[in-house]
Amino acid sequence: MKTRKIAIKWFVDFDKEEQWLNDMSKAGWAFWHTNGVIYRFKKCAPEEFIYQIDFDEQKPEKGGEDYVVFRSSCGDKFVHQWKRKIYWKREAAAGPFEAENNISAKLRLTNKAFNYHLNSFIGLTLIAAFAFLVLMPLGRHLPESDFARWLAEFSTGLTYGILIAELVILLPALRKLHKKINELIGQIF
C-alpha cells in the first residue's frame, strides 16, 4: 500500500492552501514538507489532523521568546517552515486552532499574509529595478559580444517577467487581502 504521496501545487492565497492541506488530511494524507511547489504527504488516518498556515514573527526586543518555540510550548505541533511561512498541525480531536468567531485572530493572520506578499512585491520590484537600471544599460553599452547580447536580453526578460507576475498575481492578491482586512476591521467596530 502506498504510504507516501507527492503533489505539485503553487498557491498565492494562503486560505486556499490551508483548505487544500485540510482536504488532503480528510482524505488520509498528512502534509509534512514543501518547497513552495512540491508538497509531500505521509499516510494518516482520515481527518486525523487539522492544519494552520501562519507567518513567522520577530522576537520582541524586550525579552520575548522565539515564535516557533513559544507556540510549540503551548501545544501546537510545528510541521514545517518555508521562508517565513510556518505550517502547524494539531489532532483534529483537539478542536480548531482559533474559535470561529475570533475576528482579531483572523485579522492578525490576514495582516501577516498581507505583509508577507508586500515584502515579496517590494523584493521583486527592487530586482526588476536593478535589472532595468543597471543590467540592461550595461548589456547595451558593453562591447558587442554574445555575453553583452545575452545580458541585455536576460535583463529585459527579467524586468517584464517580474512586472507581469506582479500585475497578474501579486497585486490582485494584495488587493484581495486588503479588502479582507477592511471587512474584518468593519466587523470589530
Place this chain on the structure above:
Amino acid sequence: MKSSTTALTEAIYYILLALQEPLHGYGIMQKTSAMSRGRLTLSAGTLYGAISNLLEKGWIIPCGESSDSDGRRKMYQITPLGQEVLTAEYERLTELVENGKAIINRE
C-alpha cells in the same frame, strides 16, 4: 506615566489579571480559560502577539524560566505600570456596569 487611555481588549484584560503571579504562555492560556469559565480560549498565536505587545509597552516583564517535563518556558509577570493600567480599566468597567444598572434596572 499614563500609557493607555483606550479600553483594553478582553484578551489583554484577562492576560493582565492572570499575570498577578508569574506564569508561562501555556499557563496563561489555561488560567484565562478557567477565569472566563471556558468562554475565552486564547490560541497560542494570538497570545504571542499579545505578550509581545505587552512587553513592548512595559506592562509585563519576563521573570525567569520554568523547568518542567515539557522543557524550559519563559515566565512573565505584571509590572507596576501594568497594574496601574489594569486598575484604571477595572474602574472604567465598574463605571460602565454602575451606569448600566442605574438605567436598565430603573422601573
